[in-house]
Amino acid sequence: MNAKGVNPLSRINLADLFHTQSYLQLGIITHNPIAALQSMFNQLEQINQKRIHISVLSKSKISSIDPLWQHIAQSSVTELATSLSQQHVANINGCQRMSLNNGQITVDIYQYTDNRTVNDMLADIITPHIRFQHWLLSCDTLSSVNSDHYLQQAIFWQCARLSADHACVSILAMDTPSGVVTHQRVATSDTIEAVHDQDVVPANISKLQLLCRQTGFRFIDELSNDIKHHDNAIELAERQALRQQQLDTYAYNPLPQPNMPPSSVNNSVEEPLTMANRQSIPNHTLNTAQKKIDPNSDTIAIVGGGIASAFLALSLAKRGKKITLYCQDDAIAQGASANKQGAIYPLLTPDNGPLSQFFQQAYLFSRHQIDALLNQGHPISHDFCGVFQTGFDPRSQQRLDKIINAQQWPSNIAVKVNAQQANELTQVDVNKGGFYYPLGGWVCPYELTQAAIKQAMSLTQLELVFNTHVDDVQYIDNQWHVYGSHLSSERKNATQLLGHHSQLVIASGANINQLSQTAALPLTPFRGQVSHIPTQGQLNQLSSVICANGYLTPQHEHSHCVGASYIKHPQDLAFSELEQQQNQQKMAQSFPDSHWPKDIDTHDNQARVGVRMVSRDHFPVMGAMANVAQIQARFEQQRQLPQWQQSPKYWQQNIAPHYQQLYVLGGFGSRGISSAPLVAESLAAMMTGELSPLGMTLQTLLSPNRMWMRKLLKGKAI
Numbered sequence: 001m002n003a004k005g006v007n008p009l010s011r012i013n014l015a016d017l018f019h020t021q022s023y024l025q026l027g028i029i030t031h032n033p034i035a036a037l038q039s040m041f042n043q044l045e046q047i048n049q050k051r052i053h054i055s056v057l058s059k060s061k062i063s064s065i066d067p068l069w070q071h072i073a074q075s076s077v078t079e080l081a082t083s084l085s086q087q088h089v090a091n092i093n094g095c096q097r098m099s100l101n102n103g104q105i106t107v108d109i110y111q112y113t114d115n116r117t118v119n120d121m122l123a124d125i126i127t128p129h130i131r132f133q134h135w136l137l138s139c140d141t142l143s144s145v146n147s148d149h150y151l152q153q154a155i156f157w158q159c160a161r162l163s164a165d166h167a168c169v170s171i172l173a174m175d176t177p178s179g180v181v182t183h184q185r186v187a188t189s190d191t192i193e194a195v196h197d198q199d200v201v202p203a204n205i206s207k208l209q210l211l212c213r214q215t216g217f218r219f220i221d222e223l224s225n226d227i228k229h230h231d232n233a234i235e236l237a238e239r240q241a242l243r244q245q246q247l248d249t250y251a252y253n254p255l256p257q258p259n260m261p262p263s264s265v266n267n268s269v270e271e272p273l274t275m276a277n278r279q280s281i282p283n284h285t286l287n288t289a290q291k292k293i294d295p296n297s298d299t300i301a302i303v304g305g306g307i308a309s310a311f312l313a314l315s316l317a318k319r320g321k322k323i324t325l326y327c328q329d330d331a332i333a334q335g336a337s338a339n340k341q342g343a344i345y346p347l348l349t350p351d352n353g354p355l356s357q358f359f360q361q362a363y364l365f366s367r368h369q370i371d372a373l374l375n376q377g378h379p380i381s382h383d384f385c386g387v388f389q390t391g392f393d394p395r396s397q398q399r400l401d402k403i404i405n406a407q408q409w410p411s412n413i414a415v416k417v418n419a420q421q422a423n424e425l426t427q428v429d430v431n432k433g434g435f436y437y438p439l440g441g442w443v444c445p446y447e448l449t450q451a452a453i454k455q456a457m458s459l460t461q462l463e464l465v466f467n468t469h470v471d472d473v474q475y476i477d478n479q480w481h482v483y484g485s486h487l488s489s490e491r492k493n494a495t496q497l498l499g500h501h502s503q504l505v506i507a508s509g510a511n512i513n514q515l516s517q518t519a520a521l522p523l524t525p526f527r528g529q530v531s532h533i534p535t536q537g538q539l540n541q542l543s544s545v546i547c548a549n550g551y552l553t554p555q556h557e558h559s560h561c562v563g564a565s566y567i568k569h570p571q572d573l574a575f576s577e578l579e580q581q582q583n584q585q586k587m588a589q590s591f592p593d594s595h596w597p598k599d600i601d602t603h604d605n606q607a608r609v610g611v612r613m614v615s616r617d618h619f620p621v622m623g624a625m626a627n628v629a630q631i632q633a634r635f636e637q638q639r640q641l642p643q644w645q646q647s648p649k650y651w652q653q654n655i656a657p658h659y660q661q662l663y664v665l666g667g668f669g670s671r672g673i674s675s676a677p678l679v680a681e682s683l684a685a686m687m688t689g690e691l692s693p694l695g696m697t698l699q700t701l702l703s704p705n706r707m708w709m710r711k712l713l714k715g716k717a718i
């Protein structure tokens with residue numbers, strides 16, 4: 001140890017790590033995530049023009065109300081560290097992704113609120129393509145208090161599974177900008193557990209070296225300026241076996257095969273991940289305007305134009321991808337994403353199961369993304385004024401009470417409020433208790449979508465092809481050929497070849513299942529009419545979004561949004577006077593003892609109608625599009641076999657047929673603002689071979705083939 005108590009072993013220099021690569025994926029295992037991140041961020045200013053992805057895993061938890069997090073905000077010397085500390089972090093399960101500096105720096109914080117360990121967190125991560133190149137263990141993991149938890153072979157094997165063959169491990173010191181070591185951890189609000197460098201047990205450094213040897217890592221010992229090499233062929237074979245084991249567990253769920261130049265893949269595609277089942281080219285008799293095909297075309301095509309497409313474009317743009325967006329309208333965000341004010345808040349469930357965890361992760365990511373776009377100067381009308389939710393009949397109240405009382409929700413996710421508190425928060429007499437989401441509020445989805453597209457355009461070559469309806473797509477010679485018609489006010493032109501692309505994403509909202517390849521997606525359209533009403537009477541005072549049977553937003557430019565109707569399989573999108581009245585009545589029925597609902601006046605007939613696509617399990621759909629015809633054909637083949645009872649095993653062990661390089665992104669129901677940005681980020685990461693913010697469990701739950709696989713894996717017919 002030196003005079004300041006900083007362990008000289010730990011001086012890892014980021015610039016050194018970067019000298020051969022432009023994208024560095026780095027893992028930090030630490031007991032004090034905040035101090036570890038701050039140490040890294042103090043160095044990050046050096047990495048111009050390079051991208052870095054930092055995953056932080058810790059058994060201890062942080063949230064943005066953590067005093068140390070606030071300490072960084074006040075004391076940071078670098079702009080980057082300040083922008084990191086401005087992110088909202090909550091004590092929730094799973095990965096919280098922060099995308100800083102236009103995606104140049106990605107930080108994933110993994111934590112769990114239950115008894116799961118760092119090993120459990122690692123086990124859910126999958127890195128089929130780009131792998132971790134470096135792991136840092138902060139010196140507090142080597143203290144006598146913590147070492148039993150972190151210095152475990154199981155953890156090192158998981159890290160090894162996720163790592164490139166030549167990945168290294170080294171120790172990270174954590175210091176503040178002033179040079180004072182602050183390895184302090186606020187364990188609870190009133191106890192402080194201090195872990196100092198002096199607590200690093202020398203024997204634990206030897207143990208760490210041994211673990212590295214046992215799992216095939218090179219250990220960087222900065223004291224002797226030495227990288228410890230050893231012949232690790234056996235350990236590398238073991239890593240490979242672990243990877244295969246994980247892939248086998250989810251074999252039925254096709255993982256995207258990124259299109260990336262071999263040089264960008266870090267010694268990572270040693271094993272085949274999918275049965276490269278090239279699909280047959282369907283017979284097609286379209287009137288195609290033949291174009292000369294450029295076999296090197298590497299643009300990604302998106303069919304859409306709403307919030308999902310815009311955030312996918314932004315996430316791909318941050319990764320330097322070229323994009324073509326085909327949109328049937330004459331501008332961005334003319335479909336479901338066209339509303340003036342949409343509520344943003346998480347969907348919680350009493351068991352805080354995967355759905356609830358997904359929505360918390362997604363909601364926080366949306367907040368980060370919106371904040372980032374605002375900081376970049378995009379005009380997005382919004383007010384993070386909080387959302388108050390309450391029941392609207394005995395059944396819904398019972399359900400909400402169950403959610404409120406079943407868990408100890410982090411206070412920046414949701415807090416229980418009584419009637420008086422609710423009145424104070426909303427500034428109107430709701431006279432009911434319920435749930436309050438302090439980071440929620442409303443945002444204009446139309447402007448948000450526009451902003452995401454503009455930001456994407458500032459980062460990459462993004463071609464917007466408006467007034468163009470995509471009618472059909474075909475996979476020919478490893479390219480997706482997009483056919484469609486240009487729409488003009490006079491007529492619909494003949495279908496022609498519009499372009500060909502290495503990867504194709506269908507994010508066309510209500511039309512997502514209108515192509516032959518996507519027709520079987522089990523999503524149901526629900527019409528919604530949201531009313532725009534003038535602010536008057538007590539409505540003027542409303543200071544939070546209210547959610548009951550529908551939602552009501554605080555005024556913006558003298559108008560509120562109230563609604564929306566929810567009608568299955570809509571016949572048309574015409575304005576409905578009945579739905580307009582129902583929007584008012586639903587609010588009045590939700591708050592029978594209040595006066596302010598009488599101020600809701602829908603007579604101006606100002607409204608907007610859209611369609612949401614809803615899945616039965618409320619998860620969006622994201623990932624490689626299943627080839628349902630082939631799934632069905634294989635199922636019929638299976639049925640003929642004598643060992644038909646073993647069919648579930650067959651489906652467990654074989655990759656379900658799917659279309660190469662064809663992805664879907666949709667089914668966001670009534671929560672697109674809270675969920676689309678994270679799901680789009682996840683898809684962009686998967687398509688480019690990068691680490692997804694969604695673990696394998698959630699990727700499987702969002703997979704477009706889940707509806708069929710659930711049956712097949714149980715041995716049932718589809």
Ligand SMILES: Cc1cc2nc3c(=O)[nH]c(=O)nc-3n(C[C@H](O)[C@H](O)[C@H](O)COP(=O)(O)OP(=O)(O)OC[C@H]3O[C@@H](n4cnc5c(N)ncnc54)[C@H](O)[C@@H]3O)c2cc1C
Nearest residue numbers: 305306307308328335336337343470509528610671672673
């Ligand atoms: C009335 C209403 C109220 C809502 N309120 C909220 C709320 O408060 N909070 C919230 O989070 N969410 C809310 N939602 C849901 C949210 O708006 C949606 O989840 C989200 O907008 C879906 O985005 P998207 O990009 O998937 O679809 P869309 O925004 O519908 O975008 C699809 C795009 O695809 C284009 N397209 C379709 N077919 C083709 C084709 N063949 N060729 C070319 N282009 C095509 C369309 O032009 C459109 O631009 C509401 C929805 C409605 C309808």
